[in-house]
Amino acid sequence: MIPSVDFIQLESISSTNTWAKEHATEFNTSHLTCITAKEQTEGRGRQNRKWLSPKDTNLYLSLYFVVPDGSSYLANLGQIMSLACVELLLEIGAPARIKWPNDILVADRKIGGVLTETIPIEHQIGIILGLGLNVNMPEELLKTIDQPATSLHRVLKKTIEPSSLIQPLLQHFIPCLKQLKAAGFAPLRSRFEELLCHKGKKISVKLPQKTVEGICDSITAEGCLKLRLPSGHFLTLSIGEIV
Ligand code: BT5
Numbered sequence: 316m317i318p319s320v321d322f323i324q325l326e327s328i329s330s331t332n333t334w335a336k337e338h339a340t341e342f343n344t345s346h347l348t349c350i351t352a353k354e355q356t357e358g359r360g361r362q363n364r365k366w367l368s369p370k371d372t373n374l375y376l377s378l379y380f381v382v383p384d385g386s387s388y389l390a391n392l393g394q395i396m397s398l399a400c401v402e403l404l405l406e407i408g409a410p411a412r413i414k415w416p417n418d419i420l421v422a423d424r425k426i427g428g429v430l431t432e433t434i435p436i437e438h439q440i441g442i443i444l445g446l447g448l449n450v451n452m453p454e455e456l457l458k459t460i461d462q463p464a465t466s467l468h469r470v471l472k473k474t475i476e477p478s479s480l481i482q483p484l485l486q487h488f489i490p491c492l493k494q495l496k497a498a499g500f501a502p503l504r505s506r507f508e509e510l511l512c513h514k515g516k517k518i519s520v521k522l523p524q525k526t527v528e529g530i531c532d533s534i535t536a537e538g539c540l541k542l543r544l545p546s547g548h549f550l551t552l553s554i555g556e557i558v
């Protein structure tokens with residue numbers, strides 16, 4: 316069943332993920348709650364990195380929903396958000412790709428990122444799936460980011476109203492979520508792999524203790540990255556950051 320969606324549109328807040336966490340008990344758990352803000356004063360990336368979130372320029376969105384305790388696909392939720400976002404970007408003409416596990420790039424520059432957080436609730440897990448997507452980010456601000464970054468405005472040479480992307484994003488995300496819940500990541504695997512920006516390329520992956528190098532070979536049915544090492548052996552990674 317496609318869940319109903321409750322929309323909450325906010326002006327300026329610290330972070331849509333933080334706000335969703337703080338208000339989670341107020342949401343209808345049989346629905347999907349979609350929270351967006353026009354500005355984030357403390358937008359967050361992973362490992363408490365900063366997500367630049369100026370007013371009235373980009374999309375800052377968090378989805379809140381619950382899944383059963385012990386669900387095996389928690390690590391794939393961020394991946395299907397990046398998959399849905401890339402499908403949306405392709406639809407509107409931006410040649411987007413996924414940087415495993417869930418960054419969104421256009422022409423090797425970061426255009427969006429996903430932050431997945433969870434909260435325990437009785438017999439269930441509350442999921443907060445945050446997406447930041449640069450829509451009309453000014454060039455001066457893009458330059459202040461400490462890695463190559465881009466925006467839809469730069470790629471498509473036009474201004475887009477960020478809120479106009481919410482419905483089309485959900486139209487891609489909801490069927491992916493439905494499929495993930497019903498059959499796991501396996502049916503989504505090949506499309507996800509097809510959209511990788513590094514497939515077949517030499518990459519370095521930063522792990523908690525060390526960095527490994529190899530060829531980005533494929534994605535497993537669980538969404539892990541299969542790396543072909545210089546020795547010819549394969550290493551399957553469930554976490555890590557391509558650097
Ligand atoms: C991410 O983290 O890519 C996840 C970003 C998620 C942001 C959304 S916005 C809605 C929701 N509410 C939140 O508070 N967060 C979520 P990570 O992979 O750690 O990337 C962070 C890094 O990306 C930073 O260290 C910068 O290098 C770069 N960065 C920061 N702001 C950026 C921006 N607007 N566009 C592109 N890159 C950016």
